[in-house]
Amino acid sequence: MHPLPQLIVALLAGVLMGLGLSVAQMIDPAKVVNFLDVFGTWDPSLAFVMGGGLAVNGLATWFILKQPKPAFAQHFQLPPLTAVDPRIVLGGAVFGIGWGLAGYCPGPMIVSLSFADSAIVTVVGSYLVGTFVTRWWLSKAS
Structure with missing residues (x-):
């Protein structure tokens, strides 16, 4: 199968996600x-954005x-693991701290690169360093 249709669909999905994040002010x-400041200046709008995204994704999925098969691929690529293990719990906790x-x-981090100010460049750089360090560490651990 030619990769061009897949790339076009991925591009359109990314543009749609970026547009939605921008419109919802999630960037x-x-x-x-x-949203995380429950006892201070709490703003529930993130919950509505996540809820809307989950509802649409759940129905679409x-x-x-x-x-019988995806429109632009030979087969579905679903995650092989469905169990919650210590690695996913630890990863979720570390992600939550960074978030x-x-x-x-x-998602919003990548969309915010359009501003290209020093704060977002620092956050993206840190994200990339964390990702590469984790990949290196996991390759040594296995």
Whole structure:
């Protein structure tokens, strides 16, 4: 199968996600920090964005997995593991700490690169260093 249709769909999905994050103001780290500040300047808007995303994704995934195969691939690529193990719990905790400190998760972080200020460049650089260090450490551990 030619990769061009897959690349076009990936591009359109990325543009749609970036647009949604921008419209919902989720590229503003203060929105995340205020969502986490339950006893201060709490802002529940992030919960609505996540809830809407989960609802749409849940319905779309249900519909898509009813198809015999993906539209632009030979087969579905589903995660092989479904159990919760210590690695996923630890990774989630570390991700949560970084998300709370920086106010960015990967999607909004990448969209925010369009601002190209020193703060977002530092966050993206730190994200990349953390990713590469983790990959290196996991390759040594296995």
